[in-house]
Amino acid sequence: MTESHAMQPLEFKRLSEEAMLERSAAVRAAWARRRSVREFATDPVPLEVLRNCIAAAGTAPSGANKQPWTFCLVTDPELKHRIRLAAEEEERVNYERRMSAQWKSDLAPLGTDANKPHIDDAPALIIVFRRPYERDASGQKLPNYYVTESVGIAVGMLIAALHESGLVTLPHTPSPMDFLGQILHRPAHERAYLLLPVGYPAPGAQIPVISRKKWPELCVEFA
Numbered sequence: 001m002t003e004s005h006a007m008q009p010l011e012f013k014r015l016s017e018e019a020m021l022e023r024s025a026a027v028r029a030a031w032a033r034r035r036s037v038r039e040f041a042t043d044p045v046p047l048e049v050l051r052n053c054i055a056a057a058g059t060a061p062s063g064a065n066k067q068p069w070t071f072c073l074v075t076d077p078e079l080k081h082r083i084r085l086a087a088e089e090e091e092r093v094n095y096e097r098r099m100s101a102q103w104k105s106d107l108a109p110l111g112t113d114a115n116k117p118h119i120d121d122a123p124a125l126i127i128v129f130r131r132p133y134e135r136d137a138s139g140q141k142l143p144n145y146y147v148t149e150s151v152g153i154a155v156g157m158l159i160a161a162l163h164e165s166g167l168v169t170l171p172h173t174p175s176p177m178d179f180l181g182q183i184l185h186r187p188a189h190e191r192a193y194l195l196l197p198v199g200y201p202a203p204g205a206q207i208p209v210i211s212r213k214k215w216p217e218l219c220v221e222f223a
């Protein structure tokens, strides 16, 4: 016999084509202005705004609705500084030994190096962890599905929510990122996925000139 599960009606209102066009064009223009920022003002940001953005990211779809993520919100300056020092240690090894010549040449236009002052300067860090599995009360492993895809979608939504809320961020990967789980006392099976400094840009902040794919490289249409 098949089990029955609770269902509810979907709340959905169709928009006119005109409204859809207007909204999609507005989203396109607004998101085109999103940029990764590496120079942050030290001004604090309202905690409730950060919490709203994290809650928005938490509405992301996920494999079998397992929601295989944990977000850590760090505003404590001492903790941020510990994270900066550990990140810079890994990044020094990355730049000196782990990165290929090709990788370093791809990064050159961005002007990045092993120094990460933005981790101190940004008033908040959001560290996203992925959870490959859960454990039930008896310690039995329970699988999560499409963990990387699910967490990636949630992070994309987080970045969009921060941008829409008037903040800037930087997806930062000072890999390997095991130090983040250790500093933040996360369970051993949670793996750090991304570090996002969040705040306002420093006055006069500079960003690299980049280009973005356009049709037909961006999208191949089959009508």
Ligand SMILES: Cc1cc2nc3c(=O)[nH]c(=O)nc-3n(C[C@H](O)[C@H](O)[C@H](O)COP(=O)(O)O)c2cc1C
Pocket: 034, 035, 036, 037, 038, 110, 112, 170, 171, 172, 173, 174, 210
């Ligand atoms: C998964 C991922 C990891 C990234 N890691 C770093 C990083 O460690 N350091 C950094 O300065 N930028 C990092 N970036 C930012 C990219 O360099 C940036 O997104 C790209 O140059 C495009 O610029 P834009 O975000 O301003 O559009 C990362 C971006 C992604 C998506």
